[in-house]
Amino acid sequence: MRQEAIAFYLFASPWLVGLLLLTLGPIIASFVLSFTDYPVIVAPRWIGLRNYEKMLFDDELVWQALKVTLTYCIGAIPLRITVAFLVALFLNLPIRGVTLYRTIYYLPAVISGVPVALLWMWILNPEFGVLNNFLRVLGIEGPAWLFSEQWVIPSFILMSLWDIGGLMVIYLAGLQGIPAHLYEAAEIDGAGLLARFWHVTVPMMSPVIFFNIVMSVIESFQIFTPAFVMTNGGPANASLFFVLYLYNNAFKWFKMGYASALAWLLFFIILGLTLVIIRSSSAWVYYEGKLRG
Amino acid sequence: MERAHAAQARPGQVAWWQRRRLREQVRLSLATLLVLAGAAVMLVPLAWMVSTSLKDEGEVFLVPVRWIPSQIRWQNYPEALVFVPYGQYYLNSVKVTGLAVVGAVFTSSLVAFAFARLRAPGRDLLFLVLLSIMMLPGEVTLVPTYLLFRGLGWLDTYLPLVVPSWLGGAPFYIFLLRQFYLTLPLELDDAAKIDGAGLFDIYRRIIVPLSKPALATVAIFAFFQHCNAFLSPLIYLNTMEKYTLPVGLRFYLSVMGQTHWNYLMAATLVAILLPMTVFFISQRYFVQGAVLTGLKG
Numbered sequence: 001m002r003q004e005a006i007a008f009y010l011f012a013s014p015w016l017v018g019l020l021l022l023t024l025g026p027i028i029a030s031f032v033l034s035f036t037d038y039p040v041i042v043a044p045r046w047i048g049l050r051n052y053e054k055m056l057f058d059d060e061l062v063w064q065a066l067k068v069t070l071t072y073c074i075g076a077i078p079l080r081i082t083v084a085f086l087v088a089l090f091l092n093l094p095i096r097g098v099t100l101y102r103t104i105y106y107l108p109a110v111i112s113g114v115p116v117a118l119l120w121m122w123i124l125n126p127e128f129g130v131l132n133n134f135l136r137v138l139g140i141e142g143p144a145w146l147f148s149e150q151w152v153i154p155s156f157i158l159m160s161l162w163d164i165g166g167l168m169v170i171y172l173a174g175l176q177g178i179p180a181h182l183y184e185a186a187e188i189d190g191a192g193l194l195a196r197f198w199h200v201t202v203p204m205m206s207p208v209i210f211f212n213i214v215m216s217v218i219e220s221f222q223i224f225t226p227a228f229v230m231t232n233g234g235p236a237n238a239s240l241f242f243v244l245y246l247y248n249n250a251f252k253w254f255k256m257g258y259a260s261a262l263a264w265l266l267f268f269i270i271l272g273l274t275l276v277i278i279r280s281s282s283a284w285v286y287y288e289g290k291l292r293g
Numbered sequence: 294m295e296r297a298h299a300a301q302a303r304p305g306q307v308a309w310w311q312r313r314r315l316r317e318q319v320r321l322s323l324a325t326l327l328v329l330a331g332a333a334v335m336l337v338p339l340a341w342m343v344s345t346s347l348k349d350e351g352e353v354f355l356v357p358v359r360w361i362p363s364q365i366r367w368q369n370y371p372e373a374l375v376f377v378p379y380g381q382y383y384l385n386s387v388k389v390t391g392l393a394v395v396g397a398v399f400t401s402s403l404v405a406f407a408f409a410r411l412r413a414p415g416r417d418l419l420f421l422v423l424l425s426i427m428m429l430p431g432e433v434t435l436v437p438t439y440l441l442f443r444g445l446g447w448l449d450t451y452l453p454l455v456v457p458s459w460l461g462g463a464p465f466y467i468f469l470l471r472q473f474y475l476t477l478p479l480e481l482d483d484a485a486k487i488d489g490a491g492l493f494d495i496y497r498r499i500i501v502p503l504s505k506p507a508l509a510t511v512a513i514f515a516f517f518q519h520c521n522a523f524l525s526p527l528i529y530l531n532t533m534e535k536y537t538l539p540v541g542l543r544f545y546l547s548v549m550g551q552t553h554w555n556y557l558m559a560a561t562l563v564a565i566l567l568p569m570t571v572f573f574i575s576q577r578y579f580v581q582g583a584v585l586t587g588l589k590g
Contacts, residue, residue, distance in 0.1 A: 005411075005413035009407075011492075012407040012408070015423075019426075029440070030433055090324055101329075104332045107335070108338075114542045118543075119338055127354075128355075130338075222432065229546070247524075250439070260436050264433065266433075267430055270430055
């Protein structure tokens with residue numbers, strides 16, 4: 001028994017070391033740092049709650065960053081969740097060549113990051129990009145996209161709709177887990193296509209939808225690469241995403257204390273939103289084999 | 294019975310089951326058309342990249358767009374890649390990603406074995422910790438971790454990009470593998486124990502060979518995580534020759550400015566060849582990976 005315990009800690013030791021040095025240690029350090037002024041070149045200086053005061057009452061850019069990030073989330077998450085679900089529904093049908101189609105829809109997720117950012121800068125180019133060229137054919141003069149204060153966030157939302165492969169795969173796995181007898185039973189009861197969708201597919205898929213929403217909120221709040229590469233927060237801070245602002249504070253201006261305080265704000269916002277979604281879930285998520293009170 | 298009934302139907306009238314099959318076929322055809330149209334839309338950006346990368350400078354800025362260049366310039370590729378040490382970036386990315394993937398698969402599988410097979414005081418608490426830090430946004434630990442690596446003198450080396458992977462990979466990988474190991478029957482372990490096998494033998498000779506699909510899934514997740522990583526190499530690498538591909542590509546953009554789009558698209562295309570190749574080789578593990586996370590309807 002004792003031997004087994006020793007073996008457990010031995011096998012788990014790589015992660016335990018990582019947990020202490022790269023997670024728990026840094027969490028405590030980050031918390032302490034958030035009460036200091038630390039420009040790296042000199043030792044940290046304790047300044048109490050000053051970082052938090054500044055963050056909440058004295059830094060307009062924090063509110064701008066929150067506004068930008070929230071606007072993006074409100075625009076992108078429902079669209080991505082819905083579009084990915086619809087795509088997964090269609091790619092779950094017995095269509096000829098469906099494997100090939102799944103690959104095509106998943107492809108953008110494979111190359112995510114800097115290459116996608118570069119590609120979309122060129123697609124969204126106001127004069128020579130393919131999107132505005134296409135709109136011109138339809139007789140519409142497209143906006144300046146990334147160069148326009150109003151259109152820069154919609155640009156990011158549009159781009160995020162190209163990259164739904166990750167969500168789609170999880171939906172597909174869920175759809176394939178719905179037992180066929182449920183559909184058969186519904187059909188015998190005379191349920192049409194829509195009725196089967198609403199009374200079988202949607203409730204059976206609700207845990208998967210729930211999972212995807214939670215993951216999307218966490219992910220979308222942490223968006224960084226496209227903002228850094230494509231606009232660097234511009235024009236006029238209209239795309240100053242929260243993590244970009246955090247990055248600027250930490251690694252451009254070396255305000256390590258303030259950046260730590262920002263990280264904690266981000267953490268509590270994400271935690272709060274996740275809890276709200278989890279609490280709401282009992283109203284709409286159906287878990288098979290669980291009695292509902 | 295129904296068939297007999299249908300056969301009696303007057304000519305010209307279609308039986309209900311034929312009607313139904315027809316309706317289903319019409320629906321399926323409509324769905325196929327929609328899926329096809331959607332796939333075309335998904336491919337437009339990639340086609341745009343390929344088309345641009347083969348144009349000469351003048352044609353890049355032609356309005357309206359000419360999709361097929363009047364003269365296909367393959368030489369854009371060799372020409373585009375001389376402005377920055379692109380081959381070096383490729384090697385760097387392969388090296389960092391390879392080392393990180395091996396570390397992540399090896400250590401996360403060890404830790405998962407501990408959680409799935411060994412009892413110890415504190416195990417359940419540690420598992421709870423593992424689950425809760427899965428949700429922790431990386432930004433919270435970003436600054437102190439940077440300061441730690443800086444203090445160790447690891448800035449501008451690959452150690453900050455590789456070493457964390459050798460410390461359990463990521464909580465999610467451990468979780469995924471633990472779930473998989475739990476599905477393997479304990480009787481196998483017991484049989485081996487009777488034969489005198491030690492714990493490491495059980496791990497190596499029984500658990501690992503039976504978990505190849507799950508380990509492959511973790512390897513693929515880790516591959517894409519590290520191959521596409523941008524923030525950490527951006528923070529930790531200063532010397533231009535040490536960049537990984539994503540940071541190198543972004544550096545390329547800042548060197549070239551937003552004018553030579555044919556070269557930029559050529560460089561982008563070369564950059565995505567690595568993840569694309571791995572994707573096509575490993576495709577079947579993707580849906581499987583989603584299933585393995587335990588998400589069934």
